[in-house]
Amino acid sequence: MGDLACVNGEMMAPERATVPIYDRGFLFGDSVYEVCRIYAGRCWLEAQHLERLRRSLKELEFPPYDVDRLVARIYRTIREAGVDEGLVYVQVTRGVAPRTHAFPNPPVEPTEVIIVRPFDDGPSAALRETGVPVVSRPDIRWKRCDIKTTNLLGNVLANESAHREGAYEAVLIDSLGYVTEATHTSVLWAREGRVEATPEGPEILIGMTRHLAERLARRVGLPFVETRVTLPALLGADEAFLVGTSTEVMPIATIDGQPIGDGKPGPITRRLQEAYRDELRDWLAAPSPAPARA
Structure with a gap:
């Protein structure tokens, strides 16, 4: 293997x-x-x-x-x-x-x-239990981030800068001060019992795990709302988390050194993590289609 x-x-x-x-x-x-x-x-x-x-x-x-x-x-x-x-x-x-x-x-x-x-999901699984630190960085990418192209230099520079500070990810902020997404994950947050996310459009990638998180939120009775948020407002959220293909549902503990909530994974994040695991378990238990042949 x-x-x-x-x-x-x-x-x-x-x-x-x-x-x-x-x-x-x-x-x-x-x-x-x-x-x-x-x-x-x-x-x-x-x-x-x-x-x-x-x-x-x-x-x-x-x-x-x-x-x-x-x-x-x-x-x-x-x-x-x-x-x-x-x-x-x-x-x-x-x-x-x-x-x-x-x-x-x-x-x-x-x-x-x-x-x-x-x-090996082991390291990520451990981080999902504690949450991760992230930093904010200017969004310097091109204007069609909704297309998944290999034009990723802006993402690479922001991610490298985050890693140099010991952070897991970089949350990107546009020229008007609004949060778009992170370098290779989507950013979601919770306020007053609802899950929120940046509206879809050319400035963010259409995230498959974000779409799954939206479906899972509604399934467990959590409203899902698209809204724009500034970095100060995000810092004041009850919870925040990243979602992505290998990240799954990753709690954010701090942004730029400031704790989100109490700096620990919150109840809404935990509900979505559990719903994600349930969805994956049910999918694996279902009969798989006939394997494709080349």
């Missing part, structure tokens, strides 16, 4: 995987990606991730792309890697063509990369 890559249908060790220097994903970040959590050899929230991938491809005006073939290759890679608990990373670029800003005309074949690797 270990890391395995699949490049345009060819299996190889990740250290052997390469792309041409004229690949537009390498040159321009002209590519989209998805990351799915693997439980028991199956992709969690698979349909939702694939729908977002289709949307990203459409928004970037990619030529027709065979998503069904991609799914078959994903499961073939999972099987050959022997990974039961892990992550699958998928990236699709506009392909290889002489370097020019305009799209290749006629279109070229996209480059497809799949990477499967084991994932």
